[in-house]
Amino acid sequence: MAQKKQPKIPLLEARGITKSFGDFTANDAVNFTLEQGTIHALLGENGAGKSTFVKMLYGVLSPDQGQFIWDGKAASIASPKAARAMGIAMVFQHFSLFPALSVAENIALALDDAPSLKDLSVRIREASERWGLAIDPDRPVGDLSVGEQQRVEILRCLLQDPKLLIMDEPTSVLTPQESERLFDVLRRLAKEGCAVLYISHKLDEIMALTSKATILRGGKNVGDVTPAKSSTRAMAELMVGEKVDWIERQTNGANTKAPVVFSVSQLSRPADTAFATALKSISFDVHEGEILGIAGISGNGQDELTEALTGEWLCPDANQISFQSQPIGRFTPHARRRLAIEMVPEERNGHAAVTDMTLVENTFLTHFERVTEDGFINKMQGHPALCEEITASIIKNHDVRTPHHNPMARQLSGGNLQKFIMGRSLITAPRLMIVAQPTWGVDVGAATMIRRNLLALADQGCGIILISQDLEEIFSLSTRIAVLNAGHLSPPQSAIDLTAEDVGLLMGGARASQTHAPSAFEGEQA
């Protein structure tokens, strides 16, 4: 692979890399050093700036400030093609292969200077034997498992003789056995001199695999640690920070005496697609007037759980979800709304609201049953104009700033649209509210208002399920907290008894009691 150099010169150095999107600083003067032939972890929560950093390294984005030093020389990486020419290869988390084409054809498409298919097949065969990545170059990609497809992506990278291989959350699509095999390959690669930059939030994997780890938080490099000399607990602390210590925490203890309003039992859901997460036997209760916070890093089953709770995905067994003791696992979303269950999914555009429709139409989207009279014909004749008054009062009560009285949803800023969506649910006086990431991408004023609304709603006795990646939000609102990791939900615990590190460890897939992680797969156990 990489030619032998004096080990003194680091392969890659990043000096003061800064990148902003509008007001948001995704990377803030990041310094970073990557030695040749090492496996180096890049660790952080969602939004910590991992993706932005790697995109700049691979030439997809260019930094506003700062400099990359590659092999001792200043380098500007203008495009992915330039990155590949320098010897940087990347396996994306969501790879895009053409299922109808063969392995060799797919690789040929991705190479900048592809040889003939025949020569390429020979080279793929050689490489796959050499690295133990068994793959038949003539097979159509559509017949391959996801793990095998990832091998195709890795082989594509290896054929370019990279000096640095970037892997973005590679094990999220693999079984534990496949992960183990991948680690063997990565270790061999490192031994032969190719550095690996391994992006992950799974603490145990990082312990088992990497020799160094850089931890990003809020766009800053908050620490370079040597996992062998550190612990998962210490890394979790760096990852989530002390930020949760100073915020105002929910002081009401969990009132588990209040009647249970909603309960989920033994909810499992197979993964629909390769990139989905299977839910594994999730159970929890929600009491009246409590806010149950479900923390976790995105992609650990949040979308799948939200869909099951809202009714967009129906449980195989109606008893898996019950509301006020009534089994509702097979109720559609609007049947659940009829029972005074309201939901606010994470994605505003195209999920909670139709961007190309007016606010009145978007009110009608979840209110159509409420504003039409009974009877099939009356229901069928329902139309959005019936929601004009309700919409006006939502806009007024929730301080939704609109350019005119009935704009398209896409004309509203994120914060205003979210206030509208929350208001649309609150106006129905729900008995159970399911909210996912309610303040994601929302300005501070709107976020404060939304959080205050949720607390007030709980005070009125409504049970609330808050699914969020934002630990600050989880701690400031929740009475009890559970953590979703790889499709498992940890048992809900009283928020007062939990520390940020406990939650950080659970998010990283370790158990709260653990300090050292001998196995890479604790979090993956089925």
Place this chain on the structure above:
Amino acid sequence: MIKLSPRTNPSPWLSVLSPVIAIIATLVMGALIFTLLGYNAGESLYQFFISPLSRLDRISDLVVKACPLIIIALGLVFCYRANIWNIGAEGQFILGALAAGAFALQFPDTTSPLLLPMMVLVAMIAGAAWAAIAALCKTLFNANEILVTLMLSYVAALLIDVMVRGPLRDPMAFGFPLTPMYPDAGLITRMPIPGVGYLGQLHYGVLIAFILAPIAWWLMHRTLPGFQVRVIGSAPRAGRFAGFSSVRTTIGVLLFSGAMAGLAGMIEVSANIGQLQPNVSFGYGFTAIIVAFLARLNPLGVIAAGLLIAMAELGGDNAQIALGIPKVVTGLFKGILLFFLLAGATLQHYKIEWASRKARS
């Protein structure tokens, strides 16, 4: 590299100006092409744009020609709004015509006024049934409806051919592949215009087209099913979130558009032909796709778009007859017209940017 980026606030002026600019651009481009090919540009453009409107009976021909296009396109608008790509209205049209004809021919001597409404019903059911095949394939097996509906069009064309040459053939037709004439009770009669009298082939069927358009608009914008179609087409995930079933919507819009195409087929034969023959459609089902898009998927716009396309078709025929312009050239001209109209519609919402490639390595 050319890049289209959405305009942040499209100017209302543009929506008025864009069709005007498109037509001017078409005229300029058309004049250029006709001149280069050695035809009198002014005369050619006259044949295309003015002659179809120059006499009352020609206008009535225009309306008659537009009638099936409008009815089919009204159904297609619902499909396309729901992101269901029914490309096979041609087949559903043929099935409607065939079923209504086969039904009418069972009662050669009837004078019952019920025959015509029954034929309408039969045609709509047959068209819907043909589309239902695609709906079932899509919802049960996730088969691509574009392919299924398109291929079923060819099956339909062969089916009517077999029926007309076989079981339905008129024994008195001297071996021609024709059915007997429908009984009079099964024909749609010509419609007199008060004070003018009969005009060309103008028939009562065109009334149906003009009545259906506002009804379709009402259905789309003032009822829950119409709302579902719009939501599911625009944001399928929001549709699921609301609790709308995309399966039921898929089936619904396909059945509806099939029924409309079937109705158009029945009207076309009963009003203009009077009997079944191997060819009953002349590509109405395909042309209606263009009509639906030209109308920006708005049921009221379908009337204008249907008339415009009918004008281009008739103008093309006129130019062929009067000036001997070959069919391929008239086809080309129609293509130019559509190109500019659709480009205008696109540029109304998007602006062109010339993105320079960053290819420093």
